[in-house]
Amino acid sequence: MKRVLGTPVTDYMPALGLLTLTAIYLATAYQYSPDARAVPAGVAWVMLILISLDLVSRTRTKSGAALMHWLNPAGDADKQDAVKRYPVLKQLVAVAWIAGFAAAMLLIGILYAVPLYVFLSLLIQGRRPLLVCVGFAAGATLMIWLLFDIVLSLELYPGILFGGA
């Protein structure tokens, strides 16, 4: 894995992402009146300082090690090396399942998304027999329908494709 100043590139990603997000947030804040932006802008400026410190502390340099030791000792380089890392692709797939399920709820509604997601998840991710997948999908749907639609009388979202707003 490619390293910058001794640290894997991926370890800088969250801080860099947050830095970008904070910069956009700050730029947006300055479009509002002084009263409306006072606190958000103040927080964003402090965040820029804190994230910069976090970025420096992640480098495996003298100053980085000192900062890490003073401000974030739990993240010392030797402790980070001991952290178990999982393949990036596996993590992306797990996130994609969540995103897919949320998107399905939006598009086809809860009552169709639930069985579809449970069935596909068990079949593809869990590698379970077809009958087990169907059983769990039907059970999950029945549970959601009984609980929310029947017991609580809450109208489940029908999905954008089926008339949902």
Next chain:
Amino acid sequence: MLDMWLHGIEGLLQFRELAFLALGMFIGLFFGAIPGLGGAAALALLMPLTYGLEPFTALALSGGVMGGVPMGGSITAILLNTPGSAPNAATAIDGYPLAQQGKAGLAIGAAASSNSIGGILGTVSVLAILPIAKNIVLLFGPPEFFLLALLGLVIVSTTSRGKLLRGLITGGFGLMVAFIGYNDVSGGERFTYGVEYLWDGVHLVPALIGLFAVAEMINLYVKGGSVANNAASVKITKMTSGLMQTFRHWPTVLRGSLIGTVVGAVPGVGGVVASFLSYSMTVQAAKEEDRDSFGKGNIKGVIAPEAAINAKDCSSLIPTLAFGIPGGVEMAVFMGILIVHGMQPGPLLLRDHQVEIYGLIWALTASCVLASFTGLLLVKPLSYVTLLDAQILAPLVLCVAFAGSYAIDMTIENVVVTAVFGVIGYLMVRFDYPRLTIVIALVLGASAERNFHQSMLMSDGKWSIYLNRPISAVLLAATIALLVIPVVRAMLSKASNRKILVEREAA
């Protein structure tokens, strides 16, 4: 006064009232266990059903619900790292690692007993404080509320042991998110980027479901296996050992109950602050060698928030009943039930409906204890949930979590918020950022900003207002001390510094 207490008990000890109390407790347990529902949803759904009930019966039902919710929430928090209601997120920090170690029964046993004791101590406090509540609340003004929020954030950041910097960063991120939406200071929307849903801000409960439940399910997907790492120990867990742990750690229970009582008495602060503050203070108070075990399955990490949650539930009745200022969302809904039954919250309520109010307090206490016993009975069968394979468990939990998130206010955008915060939560776990501070920031952000502006208005823009008022000055000093002490301590540990630098140079 004693007369009214006894009348309250007498009113509650009728068959119908007890039956509705038990029904409310079961409903509370059930709603508490389902992420996204919680006490506010349960009370809101029951409100129309109470129309036909006598006021006393309606209050017994409500007390039953409010007492049952925390126990239900702690069961799922411990077993699945999925807090049924927001305050139980603190319980999950150590409860879930205990479940992973096959000690779910121990954790639930401790949660049940600390729940009961917290509820009882909270009731004692309410009975003592209610008559003098007004004077206590009046000691706090906008500057104190603002600094209290700041102190809460810093305390929680320092609690994330060894992660002060990253704790402050996630706290800052939480504040940035909390400022999204309609701004009642200047009267316009901010940071919504044209999304209408965001006018009301990012909803707390969907965000919490994402941060904890969804993030954990992503984690399980990636790791594989089951929640509990040790199947054999799940089977031999003794229920009574959890109970005994609570009595063994009585200072933690007392501290948690006290924090819960104080926080509950302050309007608008809520159970999340009570549970996380109690957890933080317990970590701070722990011995040096004991501190590292927090977050990895320390039973005191379960006892502290659980005692605080129930104590807070009792004491949040103080601002709700005495001033008509709800202590949180659940109390706001409960106020609706009071009004439906002709009881206008405020000082007059305490004069005109004393018997009903004391009946409610006893109902809430009884429900806490009853829910704990019921929870204990369910320990054994529920513990086996932790043995379910991740590939089966995760889809089922996600279905309930997403549907529960939608059900909060029937808004599908909640599902998107839950998914987004689920990914954020997973990234926080993966890159070692603490999640505690983001929760506190989301809860306190808006009120902190409002109180900051009110303070500035009070002082014509002079910052000295935070130093001129005694309570403010103490809170400010405590905040600065908490920020500075860990850094100075680390800088002064010369030997450790030298070792790190030598190692770095050698590398």
